[in-house]
Amino acid sequence: MKKKRCVCGVDLGGTKTATALIDFHGNIHHKTKKKTDVSDGAKSVMAGIVGMIRDEFEYADNHEMIVNAIGMGSGGCIDKDKGVVSYATSVFPGWIGMPIKDILQKEFDVPVSIDNDGKVTALGEGWIGAAKGVENFVCIAVGTGVTSGIVISGELYRGYGGYAGEIGHASIEMNGVECDCGNYGCLDAYVGASSIIKRVTKALKKGVKTKINDKIKGDLANVTPQTVFESAQEGDEFALSVLAEVSKYLGVGIANLINTLNPELIVLSGGLAQAGELLLKFVRPAVKQRINVQATGQINIKLTKLGEEAGVIGAAALAITNMEQS
Ligand SMILES: [Zn+2]
Structure with missing residues (x-):
């Protein structure tokens, strides 16, 4: 059976982090939501995100799906080309300088796109919202x-x-x-x-x-x-x-x-x-x-129109747009 293509959308907010497997029409096939815990520092936040994405890849593997790319929206200012956080307020302590794109690309070996969560949400609303x-x-x-x-x-x-x-x-x-x-x-x-x-x-x-x-x-x-x-x-x-x-x-x-x-x-x-x-x-x-x-x-x-899902759907829109342009 041919595997269904999808992307993994990641939405990092100050209160919660969400990940989801989303197909190329914007349908969500699986999603997970966890509290964002910044008390152990930025490295631990990053490790938490990697763990959540790993679980989504595993779910895809077990359900005849293949993850083609990862898209992520994060709070703070993002250098989207380098995929690095260039500025964040005290809501995300230690987040400045975090090389998110490098870390995720090494870990999962698929194209990774990342941008500020506000921009990503707008992409989602424009796509299907x-x-x-x-x-x-x-x-x-x-x-x-x-x-x-x-x-x-x-x-x-x-x-x-x-x-x-x-x-x-x-x-x-x-x-x-x-x-x-x-x-x-x-x-x-x-x-x-x-x-x-x-x-x-x-x-x-x-x-x-x-x-x-x-x-x-x-x-x-x-x-x-x-x-x-x-x-x-x-x-x-x-x-x-x-x-x-x-x-x-x-x-x-x-x-x-x-x-x-x-x-x-x-x-x-x-x-x-x-x-x-x-x-x-x-x-x-x-x-x-x-x-x-x-x-x-x-x-x-x-x-x-997308409610709580706006962040992950927007992150998927970012990943898909970048796949189409590359
Ligand atoms: Zn201010």
Whole structure:
């Protein structure tokens, strides 16, 4: 029997790492998700990724599939030609300089492509997701951090040094709070998961009445953006106020992008997209308030179609695109 061709998509995020076997039409045949544990340093994170990929290769072998390439999206700035991490915030300690491509290529002997997770996610949405068939769009992924992928005339825009799309570190408050990157007032510091958790935990300590209390069962360590979104969807006033504030800041970031690029579509992806239609309800007016008057009639903001799978599917899209070009 002829083996089914597939690629292995890897999505390294600040909270979780996912791997998947994906065919050339974007169908997922097998996937694994694990917590990203950075406590033992970058080498141990890398070893964990190698182990997860090895398991996917083994699964492929046992199920009449063959892995033709590996694609990976990682947080931080990536030198995509060398496949090395050139910059990462303290979310990934020791990650700068990690020669990911070399390590994976030696280990698995297939072509390896790697890029920043925001760019990779945009590729996935353009391939089979919310931006399928759209030539000019920006995909913003809000999770542990905030990143984006800009697609212009059907091509991913990487910028001069490859670092285009780092919207998470765009200043939205000149004298704002400190960000993981060392700068002040970055979008990341207002809408990233840790900023939401910090804000909610502080309010809970002060005794705010909210359904979040029931969900965390008295343990502040259980506060996650998801507990906030679920409570907001149930009409909880405090959770709604948190989501409204996050949306206001995100709206400023999106408005800056729209005013600069005039894209046809903005796709919201990452953990924040789990807030669903409610998120759009808050974000749309916040954006509308700040964009060029001619663009207001054209604002088109959608949620991801690929949900949690956007990262691995995008990583597969990257691997397949590079296979086709080589
Ligand atoms: Zn920053």
